[in-house]
Amino acid sequence: MTRLSRFQRLTLLAASATVITGGVLLPGTAFAAPASQTAAVTDVAAHWTQTTDSPSGISIQLPGKAETQKTNDNGVTTRCYITQTPYGAMGFSVDEVPGTDASAPWDLQGSLKAAVDGYNSDSKSSDDVLRSTDVKEGITADGHRELSAELTAPDGTRGHIYLVDQGKYLVTVFTASVNGHLDQMDRDHQHALDSIKVPDSQAGQSDRADRSSEAPRSI
Numbered sequence: 001m002t003r004l005s006r007f008q009r010l011t012l013l014a015a016s017a018t019v020i021t022g023g024v025l026l027p028g029t030a031f032a033a034p035a036s037q038t039a040a041v042t043d044v045a046a047h048w049t050q051t052t053d054s055p056s057g058i059s060i061q062l063p064g065k066a067e068t069q070k071t072n073d074n075g076v077t078t079r080c081y082i083t084q085t086p087y088g089a090m091g092f093s094v095d096e097v098p099g100t101d102a103s104a105p106w107d108l109q110g111s112l113k114a115a116v117d118g119y120n121s122d123s124k125s126s127d128d129v130l131r132s133t134d135v136k137e138g139i140t141a142d143g144h145r146e147l148s149a150e151l152t153a154p155d156g157t158r159g160h161i162y163l164v165d166q167g168k169y170l171v172t173v174f175t176a177s178v179n180g181h182l183d184q185m186d187r188d189h190q191h192a193l194d195s196i197k198v199p200d201s202q203a204g205q206s207d208r209a210d211r212s213s214e215a216p217r218s219i
Contacts, residue, residue: 061195
């Protein structure tokens with residue numbers, strides 16, 4: 001059987017769950033400012049590149065030009081943007097439900113499990129089996145459900161993953177290290193989180209908590 005490269009497996013980590021990365025969203029920073037829906041990928045400061053998911057207008061700064069993948073599973077479209085880094089990889093993804101129906105909340109716990117299971121689907125041994133720890137759920141400053149977790153494996157792989165329910169969209173951000181440099185990974189992860197921008201039409205959606213009685217969507 002053909003084995004996947006580590007970067008390909010990190011791509012699975014993103015594509016399997018809609019990945020917007022780990023770490024707690026800071027009030028008043030990410031998911032607050034409007035984003036331009038015109039620019040696709042535009043160089044900003046240093047090696048950071050503003051990457052925009054054109055259909056949603058959601059954007060984030062990634063350390064380099066991202067590779068783009070698009071999948072469709074059970075009617076849910078996932079657009080994933082990933083870039084390699086000296087320590088591993090970073091990326092974000094946007095899951096979208098068909099049409100304009102956004103009445104049911106996203107299954108954040110299920111999406112986290114899908115991301116980890118996707119990475120582990122090509123594990124060679126128990127040493128490179130990834131697991132999530134320090135899972136935290138909360139509400140963003142603008143009223144959206146969020147989940148963050150740390151990622152770890154016995155072989156030294158470390159990372160962060162963050163998911164937020166934006167109504168029609170589920171956004172996931174992840175950062176992963178397979179080559180050490182954990183301090184740099186942590187700084188990059190926080191930089192990415194602070195750079196996320198959502199258009200006013202998305203940031204202003206009503207709080208998802210009032211729909212808690214509805215069955216959650218999974219991906």
